[in-house]
Amino acid sequence: MVTYEPFTIIRPTLELCKQRANELYGVEYEILQKNYIERPVFFGLFKKNECKIIGYPKPKPDMSKFATKIYGLKQKQPDLPEASENLFSNEKEKFLSLAQEHTGTDPKTTQILAELSKINEKIESLQPSAAENEHINICRINELLEQNDFLPAFRKKITDRLKKEIPYETLNNFYELEQQTLEWIAGEIKIYEQERRFKSPHIIVLVGPTGVGKTTTAGKLAALYFFDKERRFKPGLITIDQFRIGGVAQLSQYAEILEIPFATATTADELNLKLTLMKENADVIIVDTIGRSPRDSIELAEMKEILESCGSRAECFLTVSAATKALDFVSIAKQFEIFNYCSVIVTKLDETMHAGNVISVLAEMGKSIAFLADGQTATTDYLKKADPIRLLINLDGFEVNRSRLEKMFPPRNLTRTTKGV
Numbered sequence: 001m002v003t004y005e006p007f008t009i010i011r012p013t014l015e016l017c018k019q020r021a022n023e024l025y026g027v028e029y030e031i032l033q034k035n036y037i038e039r040p041v042f043f044g045l046f047k048k049n050e051c052k053i054i055g056y057p058k059p060k061p062d063m064s065k066f067a068t069k070i071y072g073l074k075q076k077q078p079d080l081p082e083a084s085e086n087l088f089s090n091e092k093e094k095f096l097s098l099a100q101e102h103t104g105t106d107p108k109t110t111q112i113l114a115e116l117s118k119i120n121e122k123i124e125s126l127q128p129s130a131a132e133n134e135h136i137n138i139c140r141i142n143e144l145l146e147q148n149d150f151l152p153a154f155r156k157k158i159t160d161r162l163k164k165e166i167p168y169e170t171l172n173n174f175y176e177l178e179q180q181t182l183e184w185i186a187g188e189i190k191i192y193e194q195e196r197r198f199k200s201p202h203i204i205v206l207v208g209p210t211g212v213g214k215t216t217t218a219g220k221l222a223a224l225y226f227f228d229k230e231r232r233f234k235p236g237l238i239t240i241d242q243f244r245i246g247g248v249a250q251l252s253q254y255a256e257i258l259e260i261p262f263a264t265a266t267t268a269d270e271l272n273l274k275l276t277l278m279k280e281n282a283d284v285i286i287v288d289t290i291g292r293s294p295r296d297s298i299e300l301a302e303m304k305e306i307l308e309s310c311g312s313r314a315e316c317f318l319t320v321s322a323a324t325k326a327l328d329f330v331s332i333a334k335q336f337e338i339f340n341y342c343s344v345i346v347t348k349l350d351e352t353m354h355a356g357n358v359i360s361v362l363a364e365m366g367k368s369i370a371f372l373a374d375g376q377t378a379t380t381d382y383l384k385k386a387d388p389i390r391l392l393i394n395l396d397g398f399e400v401n402r403s404r405l406e407k408m409f410p411p412r413n414l415t416r417t418t419k420g421v
């Protein structure tokens with residue numbers, strides 16, 4: 001006898017829960033709820049992650065009865081439990097095409113067809129999707145990656161590796177899977193190695209979209225070089241942005257506090273001249289540029305022409321906010337390629353709890369990361385050499401075992417005592 005009594009099954013994985021439900025009810029059941037629970041085991045000393053499903057067994061509709069009664073289909077339809085799903089769907093197609101001729105004439109027919117369509121939807125939803133066949137912990141890792149705005153191709157790469165490289169027993173250990181995933185993510189982060197010995201004068205150019213923090217970062221970089229204990233750099237600042245209200249004042253103020261040279265330029269010739277003049281007093285010249293929309297290729301090309309004066313030895317950094325969505329990040333990274341940037345500076349890391357966008361876009365484009373900025377003021381405290389672990393701790397929902405990761409990816413942070421402008 002068919003019963004609607006709900007059932008609860010707890011097993012280590014969703015697959016095992018379904019296996020048990022199949023043993024009990026065949027395919028005729030519906031899962032109402034599935035979630036993951038922690039169960040105390042071994043006198044409550046340990047916790048085990050398990051999957052719990054709540055469902056109910058479904059009654060079996062006699063499809064042949066409907067068919068013969070309404071349309072006079074002579075052939076006896078096989079009983080649903082023995083019929084293959086294909087057979088059912090063939091019959092459904094036949095049934096619906098016949099129904100099209102009758103619809104609208106008989107309200108009873110329309111009602112029965114609506115019921116049949118509902119039954120069909122339920123049966124289709126019972127067919128396991130590729131995602132449902134995955135181990136539950138791989139699904140959880142995938143969800144975490146998605147939550148952190150990792151690009152789909154990156155997520156697939158990680159989950160494929162988990163499936164291929166992790167032994168089945170370890171898949172049940174979510175913490176271990178999480179740490180392994182973090183190690184692989186860290187391994188995908190390419191760090192830019194800046195030359196310690198510059199040929200003087202060294203020119204650094206910051207390009208990027210509007211409002212990402214280029215001017216602030218130019219000030220932070222100037223402070224970073226100024227306070228470098230190993231090498232006593234003499235930084236200088238130039239801006240080609242005279243359009244943004246307050247932009248020139250902002251940068252000249254940084255220069256004034258550090259007592260370093262400052263200049264403005266609007267054309268290629270003027271920039272050439274200012275660079276030549278500044279070479280006398282500065283060995284690292286940081287050039288701040290105009291914030292440009294990545295969609296405006298004409299403006300980008302005009303700015304490129306001005307920046308030609310910096311010469312081919314100049315180090316150009318694309319500056320992007322960490323809060324940029326992954327797909328926007330891709331288009332920015334591509335559009336600014338005309339500047340031939342050597343690496344990326346990521347700003348406003350303090351404003352987001354995601355880092356998957358940054359990590360996966362740069363990995364996909366084969367680009368490195370040079371600096372991470374995480375504060376509004378131009379102090380050395382808020383600009384760090386890029387470090388995989390700093391990005392990993394910005395991942396939402398991941399439990400980062402820092403000491404374990406530091407063994408593989410030693411910290412690179414060269415932050416000194418807080419100094420700034």
Ligand SMILES: Nc1nc2c(ncn2[C@@H]2O[C@H](COP(=O)(O)OP(=O)(O)OP(=O)(O)O)[C@@H](O)[C@H]2O)c(=O)[nH]1
Nearest residue numbers: 210211212213214215216291347348373374375376
């Ligand atoms: N939270 C946070 N704010 C930042 C960071 N860097 C810059 N900002 C802030 O972002 C705002 C814009 O900074 P700017 O340096 O003027 O940005 P920009 O890219 O030069 O802007 P445009 O010249 O208009 O293109 C300012 O309020 C900065 O204080 C950072 O790392 N974290």
Ligand SMILES: [Mg+2]
Nearest residue numbers: 214215241247
């Ligand atoms: Mg600016």
